[in-house]
Amino acid sequence: MGQTLGLIHTSPVLTQMFGTLCARQMPGVEVFHMVDESLIRDTIRAGEVRKLTIRRLLSMVESAGEAGADAVMVTCSSLGEAVTLAQQVFDFPVIRVDEAMAEAAVRTGEKLGVMATIRTTLEPTTALLREKAAAMGRKVELVECLCDGAFEAVLTGDTKTHDRIVSAALLDEMRGVDAVVLAQASMARVVEAMPEGSLKMPVLSSPELSVQRAREVLQELAGASA
Structure with missing residues (x-):
């Protein structure tokens, strides 16, 4: 059974960039995108990552896992604090883009x-x-x-x-x-x-290096389940 990577973006312009990189570096992996621009807009407006924003991102990561993602990458560096928390919360890998x-x-x-x-x-x-x-x-x-x-x-x-x-x-x-x-x-x-x-x-x-990291993570998962 093939592997799946979920990508969470705060800008729709990143879907094509990361989609192209993933197709080039790990062509056998299925990729799907989730986009919510309000996460970064709220963070900019508040000048920090609010607890509400963290909870919303965690919910998106959870949804990606429920949708079949073996690993999830959040492509927004501004949400790094929330991604680090997600790495501690979920049993599947959550990757910081940076x-x-x-x-x-x-x-x-x-x-x-x-x-x-x-x-x-x-x-x-x-x-x-x-x-x-x-x-x-x-x-x-x-x-x-x-x-x-x-x-x-x-x-x-x-x-x-x-x-x-x-x-x-x-x-x-x-x-x-x-x-x-x-x-x-x-x-x-x-x-x-x-x-x-x-x-x-x-x-x-971050794009090229983060996709390389995602590929390594998925390879490790595949090796562990073999």
Whole structure:
């Protein structure tokens, strides 16, 4: 019997990106998507992940498991606190979209740039990087960059302005760092569109690495049940 991965998004624009990545990296796995934009909108409005939002996300994770998901991945970094809680609550794997990225970044260097378009994503990402660094016994210096105006541009459908702001910040604000972490999955396409060789440091984004982690998790599950 084939395996199933449930993906929970807070933006519909991520369904195609993650669907394509999953089809490429684990073609034998069935994937389904659940989307609730209100989760991120409420978090931005409140400036934090409210208990109500945590309960709602846990309910979505539970629904995904009941719908047949062998593992569930939440693709919104702003909800990292709630995802960590879900990992403790459910018997099936729940994957944080930014966890594999954070681990890779800490292994890459000591001075890390962290970029986001909203503060509610920047803060949990920096917290995760410090947590992973401590667990791995490594010291990190974090250079934070909030790309003002980029998220608002996306909300109006102006992806060109979003991409211009993010790419300019990559070139101007991230000089001298060992690596850059893009805190939001939606930022990944900006790097792909930039001219080859324009960035002198590695830039890590969560989509590719998180799907690789999901594949590894599912392979471990398959091995355990064999």
